[in-house]
Amino acid sequence: MLEAEPTNAHALARALPMSKRWAHEYLKHLHSLKQIHIARWDKEIGEREKRHAIEVWAAGAGEDAPRPPADGSNARYKRAWNAVKADEERHDRLKATRRVRRRIKSGKPEIASAWISNVFSARASQL
Numbered sequence: 730m731l732e733a734e735p736t737n738a739h740a741l742a743r744a745l746p747m748s749k750r751w752a753h754e755y756l757k758h759l760h761s762l763k764q765i766h767i768a769r770w771d772k773e774i775g776e777r778e779k780r781h782a783i784e785v786w787a788a789g790a791g792e793d794a795p796r797p798p799a800d801g802s803n804a805r806y807k808r809a810w811n812a813v814k815a816d817e818e819r820h821d822r823l824k825a826t827r828r829v830r831r832r833i834k835s836g837k838p839e840i841a842s843a844w845i846s847n848v849f850s851a852r853a854s855q856l
Contacts, residue, residue, distance in 0.1 A: 735768040735787040756786050766791040772800075 736744075742752040759765045766789065770782035782797050814820050 735785045737771065737783050737785050739783070756784070760786070763790040765789070767793040769794045770797055772797075 738749055738753040738756055741747075741756065742749040745752065747755070756765065760767075765786045767784045768787035768791075769785045771785055772782050781799055813823055
């Protein structure tokens with residue numbers, strides 16, 4: 730399988746009747762015997778982006794690709810914020826919550842409480 734194209738432990742586990750853990754251990758064993766090497770590191774597996782990079786193994790004794798650094802908190806925050814913005818209802822709800830908190834912090838809780846009751850009554854009537 731590795732001769733045809735580089736692959737990771739997840740794809741190997743799907744192709745063979747073994748768990749991801751055993752596939753990863755087997756790949757590490759082959760790596761220690763210098764039969765395979767790390768061709769590259771991927772952060773995206775399918776549709777879900779991963780925080781840590783995953784090894785992509787290739788056949789043959791070669792030079793391992795350098796491991797990229799893990800994402801910092803800014804990159805994770807950006808991904809999370811983009812996910813919130815992609816969901817319009819969730820984004821509106823978050824913005825409304827921030828406005829209410831700002832009003833409470835500024836010392837105008839009566840405005841905030843009236844606004845909250847209006848929002849929840851409107852939402853309840855939509856259901």
